[in-house]
Amino acid sequence: MLKNTGVPDEKDLASVTPTKKRLEEGPVVMVECFQEIPCDPCH
Amino acid sequence: MLKTDVAIVGAGPAGLSAAIKAASFGADVIILERDKWLGGQLVKQTHSFFGSKNEYAGIRGIDIANIFADELEKMENVQIMLETPALGYYEDNILTAYSPQGKMLKIKPNTLIFATGAMEKMIPFENNDLPGIYGAGAVQTLMNVYGVVPGENVLMIGAGNIGLIVSYQLVQAGVDVAAIVEALPEIGGYWVHASKVRRMGIPILTNHSIIKALGKEQVQGAVVAQIDEKWQPVKETAREFQVDTICLSVGLSPLIELLWQSGCHIVYSKELGGYVPILNEDLETTVPGIYVAGDASGIEEATSAIIEGHLTGCAAAKKVGYEVPKEEFIKARKGLESLRAGPVSQHIRKGLSLIRR
Ligand SMILES: Cc1cc2nc3c(=O)[nH]c(=O)nc-3n(C[C@H](O)[C@H](O)[C@H](O)COP(=O)(O)OP(=O)(O)OC[C@H]3O[C@@H](n4cnc5c(N)ncnc54)[C@H](O)[C@@H]3O)c2cc1C
Numbered sequence: 001m002l003k004n005t006g007v008p009d010e011k012d013l014a015s016v017t018p019t020k021k022r023l024e025e026g027p028v029v030m031v032e033c034f035q036e037i038p039c040d041p042c043h
Numbered sequence: 044m045l046k047t048d049v050a051i052v053g054a055g056p057a058g059l060s061a062a063i064k065a066a067s068f069g070a071d072v073i074i075l076e077r078d079k080w081l082g083g084q085l086v087k088q089t090h091s092f093f094g095s096k097n098e099y100a101g102i103r104g105i106d107i108a109n110i111f112a113d114e115l116e117k118m119e120n121v122q123i124m125l126e127t128p129a130l131g132y133y134e135d136n137i138l139t140a141y142s143p144q145g146k147m148l149k150i151k152p153n154t155l156i157f158a159t160g161a162m163e164k165m166i167p168f169e170n171n172d173l174p175g176i177y178g179a180g181a182v183q184t185l186m187n188v189y190g191v192v193p194g195e196n197v198l199m200i201g202a203g204n205i206g207l208i209v210s211y212q213l214v215q216a217g218v219d220v221a222a223i224v225e226a227l228p229e230i231g232g233y234w235v236h237a238s239k240v241r242r243m244g245i246p247i248l249t250n251h252s253i254i255k256a257l258g259k260e261q262v263q264g265a266v267v268a269q270i271d272e273k274w275q276p277v278k279e280t281a282r283e284f285q286v287d288t289i290c291l292s293v294g295l296s297p298l299i300e301l302l303w304q305s306g307c308h309i310v311y312s313k314e315l316g317g318y319v320p321i322l323n324e325d326l327e328t329t330v331p332g333i334y335v336a337g338d339a340s341g342i343e344e345a346t347s348a349i350i351e352g353h354l355t356g357c358a359a360a361k362k363v364g365y366e367v368p369k370e371e372f373i374k375a376r377k378g379l380e381s382l383r384a385g386p387v388s389q390h391i392r393k394g395l396s397l398i399r400r
Binding site: 008035037 | 233234237238344
């Protein structure tokens, strides 16, 4: 789906969603980058 | 006749980083750039660059160009010649160029680095010569360099990174993007960009292509249809989009006319975007003393162009007799290797394996 339409499904989102524990701690940045690409500024 | 240790054709990220490196080891450098400004593609990039942080990723393209320009300004052994296209390179090692005053210049460099970048590809379809059909690069230049929007409603052809990013920038400029049409079954650009433009409401139609442009004097619409596995349009799926602009983002091919003319051995590589020079590990062509860096040696990204610039800058300075530590070469080669190690760079690795000597 994502690779055909640009729309991520639940599985795609799960792969980038912070852990439950981290979510409970409060607001957190979620980096919506689903692939391993040659790019590192967010790491 | 001008003489120099290193002449560089093209002032994009590859040419500029090559100049900085070569000059830092003491070489005299002349940069020839046909545009009015330094930076190549960087000048029109308003977005924060993806790529390696060490090579300025995370900074807007236009700001990266300014970082290079500031650094070069401090270097006394670099001469920058703007609005000066290089025209030819001849057997007696003379590079010719055309000055802004309309004079033919002759330059005799000891080494030469071609960093001429790439040009946009075109695709055949009915009416593809109507006014209102642009390359995505042209649209970006119009908008981000000259502040002119190309139209009100755009159909983007091609879902690679450039198609996705230019679509985003069109929306930022207040232009409506009706859809992004992609003939391949999968989006070619990074999915992080794709999901961002999709979230803005722009549909991405994979397995679709443009069949024809509509209009007489200028674009008034476009017909798009699904295509089958033989790339033939499926008639019943044809539909019209009411747009005044069609933007083609269907790939780039290396700009290598001067390399052909210099007698370098050239081969075709689908993976690298077209005809490319055979290069050794210093990115030297089969003509000794001629090097190539950046998109001119195969379509990649700014990070690789910058590192290739470093590598050729080191190699050219060394060739003319300046001392360049071995570690500089190792660092650049390692940088390129790790950049190209991931799954999305598979085609680059394949292409390069065929053209290295
Ligand atoms: C929309 C878009 C978004 C992009 N986003 C990113 C990104 O986020 N991250 C990333 O890493 N990369 C990105 N890129 C890719 C990146 O811009 C290019 O890979 C990079 O600019 C290539 O550098 P280069 O120096 O090889 O060529 P260019 O930047 O194309 O520079 C070549 C220069 O050579 C000059 N020239 C050509 N022929 C002559 C001649 N005969 N005489 C004199 N001058 C000449 C040209 O005028 C030009 O200035 C993007 C590209 C586009 C189009």
